[in-house]
Amino acid sequence: MVKRLGIAAAIAFLGIFQVSAQTKLERPKLVVGLVIDQMRWDYLYRYYDKFQVDGFKRMLQQGYSFNNVMIPYLPTVTAIGHTSIYTGSVPSIHGIAGNDWTDKETGKSVYCTTDTAYKGVGTTSEKIGAHSPRNLWSTTITDQLGIATNFKSKVVGVSLKDRASILPAGHNPTGAFWFDETTGNFITSTYYMQDLPKWVDDFNAKNLAKELVSKGWNTLLPIEQYTESSRDDVPWESLLGSATKPVFPYNNLPADYDKKKGVLRTTPFGNTYTLKFAEASVDGYQLGADEITDFLAINIASTDYVGHAFGPNSIEVEDTYLRLDRDLAAFFKMLDKKVGKDNYLVFLSADHGGAHSVGYLQENKMPTGFFGEGLKKSINEELEKKFGAAGLVMEIDNYQVYTHDKLIAEKSLDLDDVKKAIISHLQKLPEILYAVDMTEIGEAPIPEPIKTRTINGYNWKRSGDIQMVTKDGYLAYYAKKGTTHSVWNSYDAHIPLIFMGWKVKNGESNKPYYMTDIAPTLAQFLKIENPSGNIGEPIVEVLGK
Known part of the structure; x- marks a missing residue:
């Protein structure tokens, strides 16, 4: 009788243990935010036939894509875009009113992340290094993850741009890193740490950027295959570095990089460099290596620099996206191996789009002009x-x-x-x-x-x-070459949004949503509180309930 009671008790205990295991809160090991700078929604389909299977197509075919996501504010610029994605809020509330704005008391220009209370780490340039999120008034989804886990989660921001690393990473991340164009290295500021981690020093020591530009920039495919773009030599495109014409190949890159490291930004290799640094952060901080959810916020910035220089219809922009497609494929395979295919949640979106170049519109008899x-x-x-x-x-x-x-x-x-x-x-x-x-x-x-x-x-x-x-099609006067963005129109405000990975089923939706819906959707995935200034709504379609 005692033996039977013992067996019954053991079975009951196992049952309780199984129920307990089954009801344990589930979260992904890692969340990855991929914000592609100046990526218009239509790029997903303009270049679709030339994408390979493991990059953008993997996201579309395995993830959940939203085809009608808009930016709900003006102006549509980088700093506000990243802030609004990660806060679920708008400038009226979160305080980031532009990449810069004018101080009404002094009349001086204020850059969104400049903070002279801090110094650069890994750089001698005060302008490049003196940054923090001080001007950000609301919490981010990355802040909320830290609060939810008692700041045991590791949060990392990565971008060539200071603002696109700092603002998504929030107020108390593990680190935020950006590009120093005087050295070609990734750096940070004393707001985050006093010294660069060893893994960052090791990465910088490889001088990967120099290697990436060493063979110049030619088209990935034979140039005659770039049928989605306008001809190579057009008068509305800017010159890259010391090039005398805006045409491929750009064999001037190695020498230009030696003189001015910032030229890397306006090439597809800036994206490669960023994703390689992001991979180094996965190893360096062991992101996604335990049961506590980590967050890696990545901005792909060279798409913006190339877009500004050459315009959306250029072969340069198309080639940048075809190369990014391959870089994303390699990045996802790395995450599959190191974190596990079903263990990470990734979203891809954009901070804004970009207008067609005025010269392109004029040539094609569309309404356009310059303003201001x-x-x-x-x-x-x-x-x-x-x-x-x-x-x-x-x-x-x-x-x-x-x-x-x-x-x-x-x-x-x-x-x-x-x-x-x-x-x-x-x-x-x-106008x-x-x-x-x-x-x-x-x-x-x-x-x-x-x-x-x-x-x-x-x-x-x-x-x-x-x-x-x-009026539609009018660009700021300073964009006489290439393009710019800032306005409410679809070419600036219609952005991609795809979720892929942990708990995400394949699907797509044409329902209207907003950029500000991303953060509360992530909050529901993670079962954490919304950011403090959130005005967005969770997207039920991708959540499954």
Whole structure:
């Protein structure tokens, strides 16, 4: 009888143990964020037939893809894009109002991550090294993972750009690393650590960037196969380094890199270099090696530099994506081996898109033009004639006009009258679609989604006082070669979003979603709290319930 009771107790214990094991909270070992700088959604399909099976196609065929994801704010620029993806929020709340903005008290330009309270680590350049997330007001999904695990999770940010590493990594990561164009190395700042980890020193010592550019840049495929792009030699493309024409091959790269390491950025090899460093971080920090979820936030930045230089329809951009496709395939295979194919969750998205080059649009009879050259001067000249005071416009930045409120008050002028005069001037310009006083945006006769995106992007402490919206196809005057981005239109605001890996089934959706839905979706995957300023909604389709 005692023996039977003992067996019964053992069976009961095993049953309890099995139930306990089955009900243990499950999380992936590693989350990887891949934000491809300036990646338009249509690139997934423009180059689809030339992609190999293990890169972008693997994500599309094994992951869950969302075809109608938009950016819900203005302006559509890098710093805001990365911040909004990882906070689930918008500039009005999280505080990052641009890559830079104008301080309304001093009139000086403020760069989003510059922080002179800290010094660079691994660099002697104060400008390149003195950075932190101090200007970020909200928590990120990476912050929330740290809070949820009592900061046992390891969080790492990686990018060629300081802001695209720092802002996604949040306020208290294990590390954030970016590219030093004076040395070709990855560096950090004293906000994060006092010395570079040995694995970073070891990586830098390999001088991989020099090796990557050593053979120059020619097309991966025979150039006649690049049928998705315009011809190679067009007048609206920029020159790369010391090249005398914007055409392949770029045999000047090795010598150019020796003189100025920053040329790496405007080549596909900058992406390769970034992913190799990300792989080194997996080894160096043993990311995904235990049961505590880690987070690797990667920005692929050379797609943006190449896009700015050559424009979306260039062979250079197409070749960059074909090479990135192969780099992603190698990166995923590395994660399969080191973390386990079913043990990591990856999402791919973009911080913004990019407009077609003005020259390309003109050649193809599309509406286009340039905007903004000499605008501050012309407005101030008209205001001086009307009000008898010079310099009433402090600055124009991010398609926003900053009024000089202190000067206006000193001259005993009515601020509303000055703003009305500015708007009247802007409305006479043929390239302006809307110009609106941000204190009156709620009542302005502006259609959706432009109105809501303008409101979401307005930070009353950091943004300008009057928002300008240009007609479709108009680019800022400084983008006479290549392209730029910043506006609400689909070419800037329509971005890819694909989840792949842990607990993700294959599928796609054409329902409308927003960039701000990424962070709360990750929060539901991980069963952690949303970031503090989150306004997004979890995407139920990919969560499965």
